[in-house]
Amino acid sequence: MRQLFPIATLALLAMGGFAFAEPRSVTISIDTTCGASDTKLFEVVLKRQEGVTGVLVSIEDEWVVVIYENTITDPQTLVNALVDVGLGEMLADRPMIEGPAPAALN
Numbered sequence: 001m002r003q004l005f006p007i008a009t010l011a012l013l014a015m016g017g018f019a020f021a022e023p024r025s026v027t028i029s030i031d032t033t034c035g036a037s038d039t040k041l042f043e044v045v046l047k048r049q050e051g052v053t054g055v056l057v058s059i060e061d062e063w064v065v066v067i068y069e070n071t072i073t074d075p076q077t078l079v080n081a082l083v084d085v086g087l088g089e090m091l092a093d094r095p096m097i098e099g100p101a102p103a104a105l106n
Helices: 004-014 040-047 075-084
Strands: 023-029 052-058 063-069 097-100
Touching (some): 023 075, 040 063
16 A cells, blocks of 8 residues: 555656746737737736746836746736737737746745
8 A cells, every 4th residue: 555655646647737836928019009008907917827927017118027826827828818808909920929937026
């Protein structure tokens, strides 16, 4: 009976049964020249998404940085949330930049 636990644990690990949360960040470029005035809406919408732990918006630099838990959400889901509320026209045609979350924003 004592051997069952290690075997079950190894089986779960082999199947990828454990996912470890890792704070990640994604920088989403925005276009503030399109005429929309309420960029605070970016912060409100993104902070309501499950797994998001922080949002920083810079209108001057035209980007939004989102800190999120990678086991709960992903960058495309976050972008889709912005599009769903009508902010799609403010998303710039530049690639998102993904990486580990900066320690200062966690």
